[in-house]
Each structure stands twice: as C-alpha cells, then as structure tokens.
Amino acid sequence: MKEECRYGSNCRYLSDPTHCDRFQHPTKTSLLGSTAHPSDQLSNKNLDTSSSSHSHTIHDDDMQKAYSIGGAIALERLSQQDQTTIKTMRDDAVIVVPGTYDHIDRVLAKLNIKFTVVEQHELINYPFRTYQTVYINCASKFPKEAAYRLREFVEKGLHIITTDWALRNVLQVAFSDFVKHNGQSTRDEVVGIEVVDPNHSFVSGFVLAAKHAQPQWWLETASHPIEIVNKEQVKVLIRSQALYDKYQSDAVIVTFDCGRGNVTHMISHFYLQRSETPNARHKMPAQQYAQDIKASDNITKLISKDGQNLNYAQIQSSSTSAQFIYNLVSNRLNSTKQSTS
Template sequence: MGDFKKMEQAYKASSKLLEKRMAKERPIDLDILRKVKESSIIIVAGAYDKIELVLELIKVPYILIQPHEVSHIDLRSDQILIINCPGNVYEDSLLKIKEFVKKGGFLFTTDWALLNILEKIFPRYLKYNQRHTADDCVRVEVLDKSNKFLEGLFNEDADPIWWLESSSYPIQILDKTRVKVLIVSKEMQEKYGESPIVITFDYGDGTILHMTSHYYLQRAELRTKRHKMSAKEYAIKEVGLSADEAEMEELKGLSLGEAESAYSTTQFISNVIVEQQKKVKKRKEEKEEK
C-alpha cells in the first residue's frame, strides 16, 4: 500500500479514535464540535492542501469557496476562515481578511499562504525565509503544552515526526513579542534555517494560526521502534482506548507513526474549532450583559 493510501486509511481511523477519546475525556467539547453550523467555517480551496477532507471525516460542516470568491462573500467575526495552500486570493481580498481578523475572526492558513497572505497583511510580524524545504520529515517538539489548540495531540513520551511538503516555506518570526510559537523543530532549523512549525498571534479581537507544510498529510516517516509499533497499540497505550474499543478495521495494517500523524492533525483542527466556538459564545454573553 502506498504512502497516500496508508495516510487516507490513517485519517479514517483517526476520526473514529478522536470521537471515542473525546466522548470519554471531553464530552462537552465533543458536543460543541457536533453543533458547529455549516456557516461557521469557510474554507478557501487550495491546489495543494485539502483541510476540508479532514473536516468531512470528523463530520464537521463547512462552506467551500474558490479563492476569487473571497472578494465577494461577507465574513462575520464569529467565523473561522481556513485558507488552504497556496492562498492565491485577489489583492483586494487581503484588506478584507485583515479586517475580518481585527473584528474577531479566526484565520487559519497553511504553507505558501505565509508568503501569499500573512506576509502581505502582517509584514512586521513574520515572513518566508526564502529557503524552501525538500520533501522531508522532521522531528518536532511542542513548546507550549498548556495551549488549548494542542490539547491531546501528543503524549509526554511521544517523538512525533512532521511531514514537510516539497517546497514548504519556513517561518521567520519578525515580532517575537507578538508571535507565539507552539511547535518547533530543531531539525527544521538545522536543515532550513528556521525552527517554528506552528505559530499563532492575535490581531485586534481575532486570532491567526499558521503551520508549515500541508494540513492533510500524505505520508509519515517511521524512524524508531515506537513509530513501527501497531496503530492498535497506539490507540490503547496513548489514546487511552480499551482493547475492545481499539478493535477497529481501520487500524489494521497501520503503524503507530501513521496513526499518530493523522490523529494529531485531526485533534488539532478539532481543538481549534472548539476553542473558537467557546470564544464566540463568551463574547456573545459579555455583549448581552452590557
């Protein structure tokens, strides 16, 4: 089975692992995820990334638009705007996106959108370092383990590997007081000059989240004995399922490394959606109290 087919299977398995784990550990958050309305999430289609495929697997509704349509739609401050790589929107959309964030919207971008979106809107915050990556995998480390976006991604003893798409754009942080780095890679820094993998910062009342490479991973790298263990062992030992709960057809033939790569990205996007929904609810309640 090729890498892409394996990862496709891994994502199907991860969606089931996610639901079982959240039902046990975070039932309230799972309920929030289940109640997301289609209009809450706007995804801008990309030629190279397909975040919408992950949302389909975890049964979260969304509206998919083409890059040129950003200029014509109304964006609300309670929405999440996800822009897939490469992020080639019209120039007149950039100010609109900036105002959307300023008023409280959540912007999530991947890879080349660093240059095509973020660097243009927030030139003093971050930029592409002009040293694109190879098709590669690097070991990563979570810097801020208390951040809610990262809840449940990796266990303490995990040694996660992050896939870099060929020609991914490393993130150079310009404003280190405003931009917060969530996940780093020393290996990334050694090879390509910058260590940040996932970053976030606030602007106005809104939030920006950006990650290097593509969200929908197409392969995983199995470096260690742990990575080569079975996905079922991962489900039991690290996700916390019982042996019976881990008896899933989707896990058969998968390695721990493949399951972990898919699960971490599935959990990540779920966390982002849940946290934004909570923020919107809190903002609404505060407004009603005034």
C-alpha cells in the same frame, strides 16, 4: 510500479528526486514558469535523499482509514460538551478556501466537521461574520485584495488558519508585521517535533502523543519556513530542531492575535501524504499506539478492523492532526458561543 501523482503535470515537486522516486507524472512539464516562483526551487544542498529512517507513502485508502481512526481517537479526548458543540455548530462557522495543494476539506469531512466552501475570488465581497474561522489551503497564488480584506476582518474578530504557501501570498502580504517567509524552501521530508507550550489548548493532543515516541511532521517539497517578525506577539506552539538545523527556522505552528481576531499558521499541510519510522516504536503496528495512549476498547476494535495495514507513526500523525483541528474548532466555538456579531 510507481503510484501516479495526484497533481499530474501541475505538481510542484517535479524538481525533487525524492518525490519522483515514488510517483510518476504524465508529462515532463517543468513546474518552473507555471505555479512555482523561481525562489521556490530547491538548491542542490537540499537534494540529498539519504536517510536512515523508512518512508511510507500513504495511499488514499490508507489515508482515509488513518484519519477515521485518528479522528475517533481525537474525538474521545474531547469533553461531551465540546462534542455536542461541534455537532450543533452553524453550517458557516467554518469557511474553507480551496487551494492548489492542501485539502483541509477532506480532513474536515472525515472528522464530520461542517464547513462552507468560499472560493478565493469570492472573499473580496464575502459577508464575513466575526464568529467565523476561515481555513485557507496552500495555493500557488492568492488575490492581494482578498488578503487585505481578511486582515480588516481579523482585526474585527475573524480567525484564520493558513497552511504553507499562504505564508507568502496571504500573511506576508497582509500580516507582514507579524510573520513572513524566511526565503528558504524545504525538501520532501519528515522531521521530529516538540510542543513549546504544553498548556496551550490547541496542542493538547501532541502532548499525549509524545510520551512514548516523538511525533513526526511531514514537510512538502518547497514548504516555506516561517520567519517571526514580531517576537513579542507571535507564539510558537510546535517547533522542530531538525527544521531549524536545515532551514534556520524552528517554527512548525505559530499563532498570534491581531486586533480582536487571531491567525494560526502551520508549515506544510493538514492533509497527510506520508510518514516516516525513524525508530523502532514508529515501526510498530497501530495497535501499539492505542495501547500507549490507553485508548478505549472501541478504538482497539476499530484498529483491528480497519488499521491492520497502518503503523504507529501513521496513526500518531493522523490522531495528532485530528486533535489539533478538533481543538481549534471547539475552542473557537466555545469562545464565540456562536454569536452573530
């Protein structure tokens, strides 16, 4: 029996047979003409669903367990100072802007990172402080006035983190001199990734995770590949050869300074919904991942208790995602020292 899709008739994946093979929808309402732009519909060449690897849809209960374990692994990698900094951070140091499809708030809550929710329309008059970081979830639309105001405050020192469609409706609107959507749309798939700059503090978790098996990155149906406009200033932190081969863009995570602030963008979502096991190691139990990274006895016990239904790939993905978020937050807090500008 198929699992019911969380987005119902508003799902943006109704045109993707790979997604519909796994999820059922309450109606046959077409996404075209509602939240998706016609250019986001997949071309026939992208609808080949054949794959030699195995896909694993992660149910909410398993997702919560995966992030609990992944978060515990990532937290152990932080210094005591960074852990203390996160525990004592301001309530408004992290701002979350809700979207339609991504759910960074769920991940932050699971990682015990405090945040304040600000709706899209509230951004137009919100009293930003330059010590803040704004996480903008993937959404079907976004007020242009809010995008322009974000640019204004980024130049003064604000940091923003964006996902997927925010490339087109936030960054392409207000930061088009740095990045834009390359015009293509992905299918629902998982691709292998690699670290471009292993010395960059944001991606330290990926380096450790890649020692025994290539980390995987989930692409949503109709995710937006990134075109880099300013090649001198935009840094690619994570890339994927498979992404480039299919969509002529290898950038998975990019970052760039703008004035006194910074923008970091990633294709697809923070909130993981599925993984793949492209090789034998990815199919192994979660316990093997703990052994590979030399995790503590506490992690081993946690996996024995809560992770028996999880595989290597799922814990690898959740722990690298959690590490990335912890790195973003701790680096930002340490750089600002929570000043009130």
